[in-house]
Amino acid sequence: MGSSPSKGPKAVKWEVADEPPEMNKFINREWKPKVIKLKRRRAIPEGSISVKILDDEFDCNITSMAFLPNGDLFVVDQANKKLKLFNKHFRYQTSAQMPSNPQSVCASPNKPEVFVTFLASSRIRQIETFRNDLKRLETIQTIGKCTAIASNRFGGLAVAINITGNQWQIHLMNSRGDIQKRVHGESLFLNPDHMAITGDMNLVICDRGNHTVYHITPDGYVIFADKEIKGPMDCFIDKLGYIFVAGPERIHQLNERGEKVQYVISKADIGFAPATLAYRDDDEFFLVAGKSDKIRVYKLKNF
Known part of the structure; x- marks a missing residue:
């Protein structure tokens, strides 16, 4: 009898909470980093995007951004309690007024959808x-205040939840929303603001309160904990696997492995303190935003 035709790869999901250890597909105690040279990348300025619209009452405070699968840009403007949509050419499309302050956003990897956290209402x-x-x-109602949110390549969500204190x-x-x-x-987190998920399904977490950038596996194994970037705000992983982190003064x-390659651009270059990043x-x-009516646009290239 001939072999049956391949049905293609199955969609891997986050580990189910009650799986026995032998069925745990995400425990990776022998995780070894790829061999990545310390290759510097350049940030080439490509202009800026105006995110202030006619009925905005206040100056913009962009706390989170995400690119959709089609290249459109979704923006969280906390100061005006608005969600704003721009097309892939960064032209304004539409917005929605929210009853309370939106916090963070992530995009679905294969649908025109986003997930937005609201701190006050959990x-x-x-x-x-x-x-x-x-x-x-x-x-989705969470059991505590929710801040950072990220999606993996299969559509699973990772959400930072304040349990108590x-x-x-x-x-x-x-x-x-099924946990x-x-x-x-x-013993690790104090105020995780933003996070990203690597191609290996690991988590990179910017904990501003703890002044630490964590790279951990889904079972909690700490790959590195970088405490040299004071007040890390946001991060993204580029197509080469490098991690870019926004601190209050520069982007690193x-x-x-957590080894420093360089700092890419500074607050002086940007014109305001970088608070959130997005990468296409x-x-x-890649985009840099913060307390400003402008989002700065850069393009990553190799030296």
Whole structure:
């Protein structure tokens, strides 16, 4: 009998919370970093995007951004309690007024959808994007205040949850909000603002309160904890696997072992303190935003 035709790779999901250890697909105690040379990358200025619109009451404070699969840009303007959508050419499309301050956003990897955290209400809102409309889909109620959120390449979510006091956990869940694993970070995290997920499904977490950038596996194994970047705000991973971190004074380039490569651009270059970043893999554009009506646009290139 001939072999059956391949059905293609299965979609890997976050670990289910009650799986026995022998079934745990994400424990990786022997994780070894790829051999990455300390290759510096240049940030080429490509201009800026105006994010202030006619009915904005206040100067913009952009706390989070995300690129959608089609290249469109989704922006969280906390000062005006607005969610704003720009097309892939960075032209304004539409916006939505929120009843409370939105915090952080991540995009689905294969759908025109985003997930936005709301700190005060401990909720995550799933929003579908159209050219001239934003449609709310589902609401996920979290067990504590939620800040940072990121999506993996299969659509799973990682969310920073304030359990009580200064105790934080990272909850790994599916897009419906079903918790599949809890990364206990009581001894690690103090105020995780933003995070990103690597191609190896590891987490890079910017903990501003702890002045630490963590690179950890989903079972909580710490690959590195960089305490040299004071007040890290946000991060992204480029297509070569380098980690870029926004501190209050400059943007740093690290490799996945946490080794410093260089600092890429400074606050003086940008014109304001960098607070949040976004990266588009297709053309290697990356954006820098903060308390400003402008988003700065750069393109990554090799030296």
